[in-house]
Amino acid sequence: MQGVLRNTLVLRQVAVCCQLSETNQTTVVEFIRLGLTSNHFLEIILFAILFVAFLLILLGNIAVITFTLVDQHLYIPMYFFLRNFSLVEICFTSTFVLRTLYSLLTGAKPISLSGCFLQLSLFFILGICTFFHIALMSFDCYVAIHHPLHYATFMSNRFCLHLVLGCWVVSFFLAFSPLTIILCLPFCRPNIINHFYCDTAPLLQLSCTDTGLIEKVMLVTSVLILPGTLSVTAFSYAYIVYIVTHIQSSASRKKAFSTCSAHLIVVAILYSSSIFRYIGLSQQGRRDFDKVVSFLYCVITQLCSPYIYTLQNEKVKQALKDLVARCCRIYRNRWIVI
Template identity: 80%
Template sequence: MNQPTVEFILLGLTSNHFLETILFATLFVAFLLILLGNVIVITMTVVDQRLHIPMYFFLRNFSLVEICFASTFMPRTLYSLLTGVKTISLSGCFLQLSLFFILGICTFLHVALMSLDRYMAICRPLHYAAFMNNRFCLQLVLGCWVARFFLMFSPLTIMFHLPFCGSNIIHHFYCDIAPSCTDTGLTEKVMLVIRVLILPGTLSVTAFSYAYIMHTVTHIQSSASRKKAFSTCSAHLIVVTILYSSSIFRYIRPSQRGGRDCDKVVSFLYCVITQLCNPYIYTLQNEHVRP
């Protein structure tokens, strides 16, 4: 990155002033709810001794990732909507892009971890206590944090040294991939490999886990227990479906000709909607957390 004075223009979600006012109010409330929901989850799982089990250990770390992820783009987007200032420095754009993808990868890894934990608890209850011990759970979470830096190190290093010039307009509400003067084919190929590894890879773990969970639930004799298990799993699956379908469409579809406005809407789904739903879906559906 050899042109530190370069600035980019983030066009945002809309150029209509009236819609910007509505969006600011909506996103401001959404951001507060995301922070509040995840802070409550972290606080409750730390304070309540009943929640010192693997399921809530993963959920606590997931909430931390959610807070960090939302904070990478929400404050900047709100500032732009409030003030009308759409410019962002090259270093600021690169930092936002780096944190967005690094924390995004961690989100998918944590979703896979939590689905695996539920699979072990429901489908392999006799092995659960021995397998999902505190040490192993900590290793899994640390592995997620290490893996995301390892996966993104090469493409981010390449992008960091690319010269940026020409059009400085980014048709998005956060820094996605900034325009470069040189051929970015290598970077795009590396990023595509990472996306294929992360998205379909973690999706396969999540799908496998929930498929076996559903199979096990159908054989539960108690109708009340079966109904409760289906209710919990269905709520989780709705969020997971929105998260993966929107992310795969945005980053792995063969052609990017879907339209910039379409990309913004899809990005809004996994950046805001799923972030807003996650803390409430994963906690309010659980009897240990519900008041």
């Protein structure tokens, strides 16, 4: 008797949910993002900080792409991967920063349903591609140190191109299933997103259906991406650190440790904050602290990456000096002619 009553209650709940989805799914045409804060004074400060950070991210990554294209000495796999990584970072940051800056400047909180799904899709795909590029760059360093004599043969231009294309293909493949499920969800609860961009956890909380399946799919996807790429990165850097410890010169060893430690700091911040946000998805998105963590890995790591990966590299520094000297010569010659 109790089982019959329980089943009847479940059926009634399902019917109510379906009824709500039919009546409200068509009315939800936009979402309201609460943003980082509701304080107007803090919004002005955040706009200034985010605007400066976005400019630095753009300038840093555009500089990396320019230097590695102009100087023919940098036509090697390491800088080919770094150039593609900079392009991914520019696209990734632009997906949410531009909209956030617009909201902070105008106070416009709404975002259309299609705009929210587009932002989520780009954020998800480009985010996955970022992790694969970091693993790819660390693997390249490992091959360069472990097989220096066969490096040029093994890391050929064609093989490097296939690796980069593979990162994009795998990113689309891994993002396809969870994004498809999210796009099919009916939204019949209050359309308020407690975040500054459209993320998976806040969106799942607005659905009127059972999100157990998508949470499991997201968990499996996160486990495949985060610990999977982290294992490659950790193994590569562990071997690099092992080689560095056997360098005879103390000055060279100190310089190598400085470069590796800077890289590892970026990797540690990126992976720790991402694992916190996306491993155990059902428990996320309910605290304002999640916004701080999201801001950390979405903005701070993107801001540090181009400068850490390039400014501590002697070849990039030399390429920068050569480019500045070339521009100065061109400007001087034009001034003399005038």
